[in-house]
Amino acid sequence: MSHKKHGAPPLAENGEKRTPPAKQPNQKKNALEGKIPDTFQNCSGITHSHLGGNKLTGKLPWWLSKLSSLSMLRLQSNSFDGQIPDDLCSAPSLHILDLSENKLSGSVPKCICNLTAIVQGKSVDEYYEYQEIRDSINLSGNSIHGEIPVEILDLTYLRILNLSRNSVAGSIPGNISKLGHLETLDLSRNRFSGAIPQSLAAISSLHTLNLSYNKLEGSIPKQLKFKDLSIYVGNELLCGKPLSKKCARKQQNVVVN
Structure with missing residues (x-):
């Protein structure tokens, strides 16, 4: 796994450059194929995962919620199918969820209100603060249907919500x-x-x-x-x-x- 930095790191109070968190599996646009290996569930220290723009397939793993330190999950522009698993709602540190441009179906899970980091507005690390990345959910470009669950209104600190290009009704x-x-x-x-x-x-x-x-x-x-x-x-x-x-x-x- 490469650990690429996203942009120039911020400066510390003494003027020295701060290094963004190291635990950032970044394999975007890297021609990865197949399913996400189950061995990933043992990487409990992962904080940021960017696997967008690959050829990943299959269902979203139920064990993603076990990654208790995960604050950013970007799986956009792959070929994941099936429904968004309820287990994902139990990810305690998740601030940024991007599942856009996949083949997901089903409805937005009602348990989405259990994303406690967005409900409580827990601060993200300084790396995200200097990048001004906002708490966000992007499910655009899928085949999601049903109605917006009222439970989503409990995500008090949500900054960005993108449900475009689906079949959401009501x-x-x-x-x-x-x-x-x-x-x-x-x-x-x-x-x-x-x-x-x-x-x-x-x-x-x-x-x-x-x-x-x-x-x-x-x-x-x-x-x-x-x-x-x-x-x-x-x-x-x-x-x-x-x-x-x-x-x-x-x-x-x-x-x-």
């Missing part, structure tokens, strides 16, 4: 403002229906939003600060500014608090 949770630290929300190219909740406008930290190509309807909440048309395009039943389509009185009443 409504956007009306009390989504519980994710009070959310900075990026991408729900584009799914099957979300119903109204855009007004509570979305209450997340003051939110600076990136994409709701395009769903089945959303009704009036766009006036309180939302996002005026880019591309955020809302592909929702034929949406109306109101910044769209050119005006709302009928009945549509103006289609609002979720």
Whole structure:
């Protein structure tokens, strides 16, 4: 395993360069094939794992949660299939989960609220702090269906949530403002229906939003600060500014608090 550094290390108080944590299996874009070896489960000291951009296949290993020090897991752009295992919810130190661009199916597990590091906002190490890497979940580009579990709203310190390019349906949770630290929300190219909740406008930290190509309807909440048309395009039943389509009185009443 190589232990590559990501970018220039930060400076210590005495001006000397700090060395990022050594336990960083980095095998991204390294033409790895097959399944993740079960021997990995014995590497309890692993803190950061980046195996993205390979040709890994099979189910996600149940034993990933046994890696109690793991704070970053990036398995994007592989060919993993099956459902996201509930066991992964028990990873106590996980801050960054990237399973995007795979062949995963099933729904977002309800137990996702058990990712205690994101729930409690436990600080990540100084290496991540200087890189300004945020607590994030990226499940984009899979075949995930079902609805967003309300349990996800317990991830109080979640900064980035990307569920784009799946088949997630149902409504956007009306009390989504519980994710009070959310900075990026991408729900584009799914099957979300119903109204855009007004509570979305209450997340003051939110600076990136994409709701395009769903089945959303009704009036766009006036309180939302996002005026880019591309955020809302592909929702034929949406109306109101910044769209050119005006709302009928009945549509103006289609609002979720």
